[in-house]
Amino acid sequence: MRILILNWRDAKHPRAGGADFRLQHVYAPLAKQGHEVILYCCAFPGCEPRENIDSIEVHRIGNDFTFSFLCMLKLRGWVKKHQPDVVVEDLNKLPFYSPLVYKGPLVIQMHHLWRSSIFRETNFPMAFFIWASEEMIRFVYRKCRFSVVSESTQKELIAMGVPEINARVIHNGTDLKAYVPGMQEREPFILWISRLQKYKGPTDAVEVLEKLLPEFPELKLVIVGSGPFKEKLAAFIQTKGLQDRVRLTGFISEEEKIDLLQRAAVHLQSSYKEGWGLSVIEANACGCPVVANDTTGLRDSCRDNETGLLYKHCDIADAA
Template identity: 40%
Template sequence: MNILVLNWQDLANPQSGGAEIHLHEIFGRLARRGHTVTLLCSGWPGAAARAEADGMRIHRTGGRNTFSLAAPAYYRKHLAAAPWDVVVEDLNKVPLFTPYWVRRPLVLLVHHLFGATAFREASVPFAAATWLLERPIPRVYRGLPAQAVSESTADDLAARGLRRSDLRVIHNGVDLEFFSPNPFVARFPEPTFLYVGRLKRYKRIDLAVEAVALLRARGTHVRLRIAGRGDEEPRLRAQVERLGVGDRVEFDGFVTEERKRELLRSCWGTVLPSPKEGWGIANVEAGACGTPAVAADSPGLRESVVHGQTGLLVPYGDAGKLADALASLAADPALVARLGAGGRRFAEGLSWDRAADLTQAHLAEVAGRG
């Protein structure tokens, strides 16, 4: 197949995250299988206009805030004449409204929609713009074949007006060889928990910091490692200082995949307290390493964590309940081991090869109809 993918960013972008990992893991595999994959995405200062990665040809145009305007013009000038078998809009951030300017066959791929959660991250004008841009999705994309990375996202799309029969759920995968337990890597001697990912306000990392402070007040001492970078870091550092837990919370900054794996193997659990995720890939990576996850019982996350089997789910926004969950793991290394083993078993059913197989079959089906 000759496949064109449109996404806001590629993995080399400094702002890349889970959606870009998914993009490269899935479509990189399709490229290596012999399919021709071209990616149209945004650039950043100093980025090359053309590149190649994971077998994909990459075209960059516009920037983080201008890509939705630059992409249609670039497509018409450079890409519209190519014989695409299928075009995929990887909806990340805000929709590109491709049905208005891309010829079909067209597939919509959705990680998650922000909805009202946009107001937890951005300023009111930007949050309102995101919320408003999501409103036309049912009218613009209704009738198109679509992929969702979780049942929660599919339910959200259906609730907004897309036909459930058009939605195919294909869960994210995990690299089971790279993310794996290592019996020679010991856990930290003191109960230590890890947040790994972008430091964004809507991720609600502040709840994890608050939970550490609550536990300290109860006389239960745990540590929190925060690995990642983002514009929420100054606020988090100020919160740590205000709550007096500077000796309990450590900022690791950006970490390589190898360092992330080392932390996942060494920590007693991961923490992801956000109100909404497409899937929660960090939870599954932790499980693959034999480490349980503690996460909010929120859309997406409740699918990547099986409560009592691979980790613990707590009510979103409740720092006290989050503290209770961390305390239960801190007091019971056997529970950590049991949930970690369950996490590995769960992850073993979620390989990237499986996700790529299902994606390839769906795209071939759509291309055949087209």
Template identity: 40%
Template sequence: MNILIVNWQDRLNPFAGGAEVHLHEIFGRIASWGHKVTLLASGFPGAKKIEIVDGINILRKGTRNDFNFFVPLTVKEIVRKEEIDILVEDLNKIPFFTPLFMKIPTIVILLHRFGRSIFKETILPFAIYVYVTESLVPFIYKNIPFDVISESTKEDIVMSGIPEERISIHYCGIDIDRYNRGKRNKIPFLVTFMGRIKRYKSIEHLLYAVPSLIKEFPLLKVMVVGDGDDLPHLKKVAASLKILDRINFTGFVSEDEKVRILQESEIVVNTSSKEGWGLTVIESNACGTPVVAADSPGLRDSVKDGFNGILYPYGDIEALSSSISRLLKRPELLKKMQTDAIEWSKKFDWDRSAKGILELLTKRISCEI
């Protein structure tokens, strides 16, 4: 099978997030099973124009700001030269509307829609642009199968107008060789946020909870791990709350450092207003760390309340603080949840999901779906 994927970024891009991890984990496996996989993605400073990563042939064009203008002509050229069997559009952020200019078997992979949450993320003109383009998806992709990563995303796109019978679900997996409990000791009272630093993730909610938590737990330490355009804002919030000495803004970290931090944290917090799934939840769980998460789409799929973490009402700072406090002051509950978190993470397997998506591609090529 000869597969062409179009996504804004590849895994090596400094702005890569869960969508890129998902793409590489799935299609890296499919490539290792003997299929040819090409990924068309945007370039970034220092990036090679052509590179093989995880067995995937990456072709980079343009930048994050103009990549979509390169897509139509480049896709047509690749399809013509490489005899592509199927096109996969990873619908991440702004759609490319490939059905308008390509008439080959196509599927869409969608982690989550922004919907109205885009207005929390960016300036009004761009938010309107994203919102409008997303609203066109049910019409332009009406005959295209969708693959999503959670029940929440499925419900969301059904409400937007995508027929339920055209939607499949394949969950994210976990690399247990990398993400595991290890031998490191937990650092007492270490609470961590890990992920891209974006406005819609509402990370300032964790910062607002810190002053009251410090009163209860004087040794509390907080790490905010990741990079993104909302980082300057978060540092200003921390300064205004006079908690800069308690917060470690790490910026971008390597995969090995990421695993170390998850293994040493007692609790990971996810405050996001919306996720496709919450891959960092399962990564944290595999490292023996429960997650306190907002009861938001995606997160309520990956967190089983009271088992591998605690859900609290999104935006409720007092409930967030209370949930963290509940675990920190009850060592026996924290320890049990750490054990349960590891068991929960074992349910999710990249190989199983990759095989399911490969079957989906095969059925699409043979016109079974």
């Protein structure tokens, strides 16, 4: 089978996130089994325009601002060139409008919709543009087949006019051979893992720590991840006077992440909106208690009072 994929970023992009790594984990095994997988994504400074990553043929063009337009402009040519059996569009942030160009077998992969949460992440003009672009799903994508990672995302699509039968839920999973409980004692630190963006709620995690310190003076916070919000987060930590209580690790290896999950007292997932929340089930697999924001995606991966505890949406006091 020949599979043509449209996605914002490949796994080597400096700003690659969970959706991009998931795509790699899903399609690399298919490529290694002999299927031809072609990925078109946006370029980044210093990248190769074409590269093979785990048997996936990666083509990079444009940038974050032009890639969506280039997809609409060039998709017809890519289809003619590669003759795919199926086209897969990973709909994340801005749509590529592939149904307007390609009329063959098409699958739309989706983690989550931004909806109104985008207004907490960026300036109003950009937020409104992304919100309005998502609204086009009602008209351009409503007859398409969707693969979504949670019931929350499925419900959002149904609310936008996509028939339930067209939105199939396939949960994310994790490697249960790698993510296992450790033998060491739990240590007094909260572990936060995600990309450093405002909507992921890293400042909320800092405020939770601040509230807990009077009762637990030895407690610390370890924040794992990198991203565009790093400098603002560091400044926020400084204004709170918690530089010696909060450690920013930046990007770390999977082995290092597993070690932290095996030692942490609790994993805090404070994102304002998620498609699923992979770190929740990774923590579960490592025997690490989970406290998560009661929001889309996280209420799917974290079952309240069963696999973790949900706190009232964005309520710092309840989280603490």
